[in-house]
Amino acid sequence: MADQAERSEPHSRWQLGVVASSAAILGVVLVLSGIMFQRTNVVVLGIPMLLNLVWNLAHRPTGSGRLTLSAAEMMREPGLVEAKLELATVPGVENLQLRVGAPGHQLGVALVAAAHDRDIGVSITTARTGQRSMFHTEWGESAADGMLLNHPRFIPAIMITVHPATRALKTLPLPFRLPGLTGAHDSRRAGEGGDLHDVHVFTPGARLRRIDWRVTARRAGQGSSGRPGEIGELYVRRTFATADATIMLVLDSRDDVGPDVGTWDDANTVREDQATSLDIAREAAASLARHYLDNGDRVGLEDVGRLRRPAPPSGGRAQLHRLVHHLAVSQPIGEPTRRKRAPRLPSGALIIVFSTFLDDDMANFAQSWRRSGHRVLAVDVLPRLTIRGLDVRQRTAWRIVRMERVDRLRDLSSSGVELIHWEGEQPNGQPAPSVEVAMAALARARRGRR
């Protein structure tokens, strides 16, 4: 949430409010009526109105304050988006009336004290992520019990990048083949690792510190020299090499659909408290990226909605920040350029595809990668759907789309692509195992192949 913007608008046009004007007239009328009817108790009824008016006008502010809107540096908790209104006030101004809006939210309205400079926090809770324009603010100063009003001013919304939250995962699947000579995983080759591979005769290039003196002593005399007790050959303990895994996250940012099927047309918008498929994809991708990078693996990101590769595989904390930022800014951009071939990805990488699989493209790409020897994991990010409120034609259309999708996912599974439903619901509506359980099962299933 690093985006920041500052907008303010100094201006001053103070005027009496309707209540103040009418109260002043009331005061005059009461005083004159009391005098006319010779009734002192009516005369004094008008005095407070006039005194109030005099007092307040005598202390009328001469200028106008400034209000600046800026986004908070970071999110304190997932889903909580905050910004700050910084007020620089002028003498005489007493209150500030704020009306702050955000997409999918009702206006927040408050009357706050503005006698001193201060910061006022504004926040919304949202299930949505990505770049969002929010916190358009209408503000108006008032003084003298609200009797004097400065004309309202407007601060346009600022663009805030809401980064996806990450889910803690314990065990994740690895690629079929682990390249490299260092890393957090055990390789099948002998090399510089921890676990014992075998005991082997010392050969040129073997390290002296790896000589196993017990085995060497036990085998003394059995070598080519033949004499008992005489050391002939040295034996070394060889260990399994370590290796790192290369993971490619492939995001399908071409569509972004909400849980309410009725909002899939362009006429309706998705509610702010409902995560869309792209929000779920961002969360899933960020969670997996974090886990793999924490384990020392190299993770890259490919967005099929764009033609350039956002982030090649790399490791470390900076790469996580880079990936999360790329995920946050990815969004459907018009009609995407149709790719004729699947993007080329590093050999031996585990490919994790995040898509709704509402069309054939991503399924074809996944099958293509699987045929070329990659381990491919398809993460279905379609939210739990509701079809309440659909008319007959929309229901029919949805049934057709659903049947095609079920067939597509079945084909994927049969072609060797492993499938996970991030929201825990299978295409037929049955509850799926949780992501943690499904991932752990996949990790166990392929562990023997390394």
Place this chain on the structure above:
Amino acid sequence: MRRRRERLLRTLRINRPAAERPLPRVTINTGAYLPAWVLRLLIGLVGLGCLAMFVVHPAIVVLGLAGLVAVLVRPASIVPALYALGLAFLLLATTPDPFAAAGFLLLLGIHLLIILCSVTAELPLVARVELTVLARPARRFVIIQLSCQGLALAAAWLAGADQTLPWIGVVAVAGLVVLVWTLALRLRMADAD
């Protein structure tokens, strides 16, 4: 039957689908606050209290209540002043005694009503009103109210003493003129700044 049940539940806001829930609201982090509806309720109570002193005819009560509803619906308008004017004329018509408690209470009530309407004028019922916002008006209210109650007492004493003081009216009008002149000068100076 099932449809009726669903309709009833939806009307009662039970089992409402997620898409039909009210949208969440942007939170403005203020200090300690009161919801604006509390102040609106206070306006209603003050208005009702003022009206209760003049229950002389059912028609007046009905008209008064209608006026009070109008005040509650449109506090940011001329309606509160009209309501206060109506109360003052009720005082004029029904309470000739200058020492009557109704006069002193109405002095308090009308002033409070106008101040509350002024503070909460443009705010919707769900708005937050920071408590510190009310501190300054409260202080001013107390000072003006104390001086006006003292003035009312003095005026009542003068009226009760049955003394004819023709110069009082002249002094009052002259005072008003001086007040308006001073005010105009100050405003002009402020505008020049």
